[in-house]
Structure formats: C-alpha cells, structure tokens
Amino acid sequence: MSLVQRTAAKWVSMCLVMVLFLTVWGGANRASAFTTANADTAMTSFVTTFYDASAKYFYTNSDHQIQAAHAYGPNGGLYTDFWWEAQLWETVMDAYQRTGISTYRTMIDDIYTGFNAKYTNMVANQFNDDLGWWALACLRAYEITGTQEYLNRGSFLFDHVYASWDTSYYGGGIWWRSDAQNPATSTNAQKNMATNAPMVMTAIKLKNAYNNASYLTKAQQIYSWIQTKLVNGSKVNDHMEGTGAGIVKDWDFTYNYGTYLGAATALYMATGTASYLTDANNAANYVINKMTSATTLLYEGENDAPGFKMVFARNLNQLRVQASQSQYLNFLQQNATQAWNHRRTSDGIIGSDWTAPTGSSYVQSLAAAAGASILQLAPADNYTGNIAGNGVYEAENARRTLVSGSGMINESTQTGFNGRGYVAGWNTNGTTIDFYVNQNTAGTKTITFRYAAAAGNASRYVNVNGVDVAANLTFNGTSNWSTWNTVSLTVSLAAGSNTIRLGFASSKGNTNYLNIDQLSGL
Known part of the structure; x- marks a missing residue:
C-alpha cells in the first residue's frame, strides 16, 4: 500500500441461493434476521458482482469501471491491487471454511493463478506490507488445502520481507519498503505495524508447518520490537519515522489493532504465555470500547480504509475461536447483522459504513469484501431486528x-x-x-x-x-x-x-x- 493510500485512508459467477429484500417503513430500512442463508447470499452477491472468472481476479469496483479514487491495480486499476487481492482471497477462504463448498475451494487455487498471471514477479513490489499480506494468505491457503506451492511461496515471501529487519534505526523492526531504509534520505522510510505484526502471524504459521523453532524466535523478536516501540498500554500506534531515535505516529486504525491482536493471539497459541493473551484482549477491547458507533465498528474512510475493520474482525474471530474468548461472539454477530441490514437490495452488496444504508454509487471491492467476510466469520444467531447498540x-x-x-x-x-x-x-x-x-x-x-x-x-x-x-x-x-x-x-x-x-x-x-x-x- 503506497504512502498516498495510507494517508488517504486516514481520512465465478454463482447462482443466487437466496434473495431477500428489505422493506421500507417510515423511510428507513426494516431489518432482516442474520441467518446462515444471509451469509450464503452475502457471499454469492459479492462473488457475482466482483469476480471475473475468466481472469480469475476481482474487479476493483462494482461497476467494473476504472475510477480515479483507487486506480492502482492491474489493467490500469480495473482489477484490485496487491494487498486488496490478498484480502479478497482470504474472504474466499472465510467462505470456504464456513461452508466447505467446492466452488470456493476451486476459487482458492484460481485466484492464486490469476494473481500470478498479473504479477509475474511479486518481489518487484517494494512494499513489504503488500508482500507480507500475500505471505500470510499463502500460508493460510496451505493450512486449508495442503498444497505445497502455497507453503513454498509463503516461506519465500517471509524470508524476503524479513531481510528488511534492521537495527540501525529504532532498535529493530522491519522496514515498510525494501527501497527506503534510511530516514535521512527518504521520506518513505518508516517501520510500521502493518508490516511487522502480520510477519509475526506468518512466522508462527511457518513454525507450525516446518516444526522449526527458529521461526518462533523470529516471531518473538518482531513482537518484542512492536511491544517496545509501537504499543503504549492498550494504545496501538501506527509507525515510527524520522532520524535518530525516531518519532511515533499514533494514528488510530482498527487495522493496526487487528494485526497486533492477531500477532499476540498467534504467540499465545504457540507458547501458552498468558501475557500475549492479555495483550490481545487489551487491543480488542480498546477498539470495541473506543472505535465504534453504538458498538458497530466505525467508518474509517474509503479506498484502503474499509478493509481495516475486515482485518480487525478476522483476527478478533481468531482470538475468539483459537483462544476460547467467547466474550467477543455477540460483538461479531451484532456487526454482521449491521452489515447485512445495510446492504444494497439491488445487488446485495454491503458498503463501507455498516451503520448506514449502502448508497447507489459504485462500491469498492475491499469494502464489499469486509461486509461479506463478517457474515462468514460470525456464526448466525438468527436474530430478527435492528442493532440499536448501547445508544452512545x-x-x-x-x-x-x-x-x-x-x-x-x-x-x-x-x-x-x-x-x-x-x-x-x-x-x-x-x-x-x-x-x-x-x-x-x-x-x-x-x-x-x-x-x-x-x-x-x-x-x-x-x-x-x-x-x-x-x-x-x-x-x-x-x-x-x-x-x-x-x-x-x-x-x-x-x-x-x-x-x-x-x-x-x-x-x-x-x-x-x-x-x-x-x-x-x-
């Protein structure tokens, strides 16, 4: 993800298995239940709207047009860029793990093939966070499918990104870009949560795949640096930049909390050390208590930003499932219901703000994927009604x-x-x-x-x-x-x-x- 994208942020085909329509009462949407069928429909609508089965790739926008707002991917931005496609690939994995449907299993392989056809040399990309998201997704694909190619690629990408670990500035950490590692000469030189925390999760997956403790050592090394430099109590900061000791940028993104709690959860599961679980819960509770509107994850902007809450929700669900933290189930279910209730009835697509109805304009695929994913992650509770939340x-x-x-x-x-x-x-x-x-x-x-x-x-x-x-x-x-x-x-x-x-x-x-x-x- 480019610096422009990160700053702006601060500011296939399948048959429909079911179509549900919202009725209108007093000018407002009346809610439907969040059911298993809703989750099926949400995913089907997402794939039908965004997936190009011939290219084995996702379109950037629901209208299949290139839009200046985010024109970074292949074919001039017609298709999604590097980190978006990794997240959308994981959305398909979310659906496959929930349903076991063979179509999604086929798509896991097809999307990988389509991506490699567009990016024939992945490491030509200088952004280590982009490569890190693909490393993590490849290893998840390996865990699901057992396909050796995914393990090989994930391992290769991890090693490539880890080569940017450096102690000459800020006492360690992986540089955001492989071509910008001197803050005295480059304004792009920074070490951020978006690059480092996913590498902790990736290292633990490699440790498990190879039964190689050296990956655990690297995971703990990276995590220790994160904890020392980018975390202040329950506050998870964005990055370090500048010369000398550097300065910390304390931008609040659900993305950062999500990757950090994912890293903490992975280390807790690998070691059983209680402090990691405490860290994960602190990050989760900060977002739930401070980065919501009446318990619904907040709107953070367009372009990259809608994907932030998808990353948070996906890792919060891992914390819930893997570490038996059932206290987050209701939060996830309420957010899934909010996303579903505010979908656009014409095509079933969910927009970037889960608290308000999706508008009539084009919707970006990363935003729509976030909505589809939350319904795959949270078990259906069959609740019928709106989500008023806590009223604050x-x-x-x-x-x-x-x-x-x-x-x-x-x-x-x-x-x-x-x-x-x-x-x-x-x-x-x-x-x-x-x-x-x-x-x-x-x-x-x-x-x-x-x-x-x-x-x-x-x-x-x-x-x-x-x-x-x-x-x-x-x-x-x-x-x-x-x-x-x-x-x-x-x-x-x-x-x-x-x-x-x-x-x-x-x-x-x-x-x-x-x-x-x-x-x-x-």
Whole structure:
C-alpha cells in the first residue's frame, strides 16, 4: 500500500441461493434476521458482482469501471491491487471454511493463478506490507488445502520481507519498503505495524508447518520490537519515522489493532504465555470500547480504509475461536447483522459504513469484501431486528462534512472527554457531524449532546432524516474547554436507520466555536 493510500485512508459467477429484500417503513430500512442463508447470499452477491472468472481476479469496483479514487491495480486499476487481492482471497477462504463448498475451494487455487498471471514477479513490489499480506494468505491457503506451492511461496515471501529487519534505526523492526531504509534520505522510510505484526502471524504459521523453532524466535523478536516501540498500554500506534531515535505516529486504525491482536493471539497459541493473551484482549477491547458507533465498528474512510475493520474482525474471530474468548461472539454477530441490514437490495452488496444504508454509487471491492467476510466469520444467531447498540455515539467516530480550512478535527488535548477524544475547532459554515442511529422501533427519544463552548454561547441546527427539528439550538458557554456541559431535545425516530445531523449554517443564525464529545440517549 503506497504512502498516498495510507494517508488517504486516514481520512465465478454463482447462482443466487437466496434473495431477500428489505422493506421500507417510515423511510428507513426494516431489518432482516442474520441467518446462515444471509451469509450464503452475502457471499454469492459479492462473488457475482466482483469476480471475473475468466481472469480469475476481482474487479476493483462494482461497476467494473476504472475510477480515479483507487486506480492502482492491474489493467490500469480495473482489477484490485496487491494487498486488496490478498484480502479478497482470504474472504474466499472465510467462505470456504464456513461452508466447505467446492466452488470456493476451486476459487482458492484460481485466484492464486490469476494473481500470478498479473504479477509475474511479486518481489518487484517494494512494499513489504503488500508482500507480507500475500505471505500470510499463502500460508493460510496451505493450512486449508495442503498444497505445497502455497507453503513454498509463503516461506519465500517471509524470508524476503524479513531481510528488511534492521537495527540501525529504532532498535529493530522491519522496514515498510525494501527501497527506503534510511530516514535521512527518504521520506518513505518508516517501520510500521502493518508490516511487522502480520510477519509475526506468518512466522508462527511457518513454525507450525516446518516444526522449526527458529521461526518462533523470529516471531518473538518482531513482537518484542512492536511491544517496545509501537504499543503504549492498550494504545496501538501506527509507525515510527524520522532520524535518530525516531518519532511515533499514533494514528488510530482498527487495522493496526487487528494485526497486533492477531500477532499476540498467534504467540499465545504457540507458547501458552498468558501475557500475549492479555495483550490481545487489551487491543480488542480498546477498539470495541473506543472505535465504534453504538458498538458497530466505525467508518474509517474509503479506498484502503474499509478493509481495516475486515482485518480487525478476522483476527478478533481468531482470538475468539483459537483462544476460547467467547466474550467477543455477540460483538461479531451484532456487526454482521449491521452489515447485512445495510446492504444494497439491488445487488446485495454491503458498503463501507455498516451503520448506514449502502448508497447507489459504485462500491469498492475491499469494502464489499469486509461486509461479506463478517457474515462468514460470525456464526448466525438468527436474530430478527435492528442493532440499536448501547445508544452512545462518539463524535470523533461520526461522519463529518468538511470544507476547506474548517479546522474541524479530532482532538484529545483537553481533559474529561469520553472515548478517544472529541471533535474540536468547529466554527465553519457548511460543516456537519452526522450520527447514523439505528432503532428497533419507531418512537420519540430525548437525545443529548455533550459539548464544551469556552468561547461563549454557540448554536447549531439539528436535522433528523432530512427534516430540521431545531434551526438554532443553543449550547451555553462553558468556563473552559475542559468543562463539559449537555443540551438535550426530543426527536422522532423511525425503526431502522436514521440520520441525526448536527450542523453549522450561518443562514440559520448558527454561531461560535464548539467542541462535541458525544451523542447519547439512544
């Protein structure tokens, strides 16, 4: 994955075995049960829409057109790029391990063949994280199929990536790129979680395949570096960069927590050392408690970002199954139900935000794969209904509409906030915070915004499902930015999906700076 992609992120054919349609009530989707048949349909819809059986490869977009937003793969971006195809390959493995259907078993081999036809020399790719994802996926394919070629390729790729282990900067770690290993001369020189943590999982798979303890030694070596340099308590950071001792970039991605807890789980299973299990649970709980909207994994953006929660969910499920951590079952099932409930009924595709209905525009294959995978991973619970969650929506995890120079950022410098932080510096016309709220039944609710307004009284409009319910809601001033207050109002909500928008519009008399911590009462 390129630096451009990582920055932007911060911001076949098969018969349908079943088609289910969502009904509409009060302008909102009424939910269906998450059943085994739903999981079948979700996967069938994904394959039907994205898989080119003749090329043995997945299209990047649901419309089979090249889109400038992500045009990095073969044929000018018509097909998915390196790390996307690895994740989609694993989605097929998710489906095969759940169903045992021979079509998916055939696809495992076919996708590998199709990828090698497009990338005849994999190690020409300088991004070690890309190669690492293929090493890990190859070894998973070996475990499933017993095909020696997958073991050979996984072993080869691991050795190639591990050759970028280096102690001259930051006391160890594998460089992100094989061609950028000197921060004094390259802005691309960094050592990140995305490269190092998957290599821990890969090393354990190689240790098991070859019964060779040297791979365990390497896994522990890499993990020790991660633990020392990129982990601070339950906080899992993104990467190190810069000269000298380097600096840590603390970007929060579910991707990083997912790879880290996957590495910890693998080492726990290999050694039985309890501290690894503690590490895995700490990372899992950080995301569940702080990187969700009412218990649903947050929207992190488009392009690479929708795949982040797939990586997290896949490894969380491994923690649940392999380490007998059953406390995560309900979380996974609720997220699967959310994904299913918000699919697009025209083609059954699930979009990048599991809390809101999938729109009519093209959907990227990585986003759709994340939705399909969560239904393969979580055992069906046959629950019929919506997922209202815990009724708390952190502002820093909500969707925002920004304008140039708005200063509407996630911040955590003031004290007393909930979650990971709050939305700060908000004082620009045309900017909004959207909370996607799901309800089991229609009715009225008293909603509460928690805020700080040290610049004096502020005001905003509140819009529910496209209708203004308060044109100029007053947020009384607070004594400082670490003093939090609340303001409440009663709104009518539909069963299913609702959008509560808090917005700034000078035409409605909205004024002054405002920091928003959370929306609650739902």
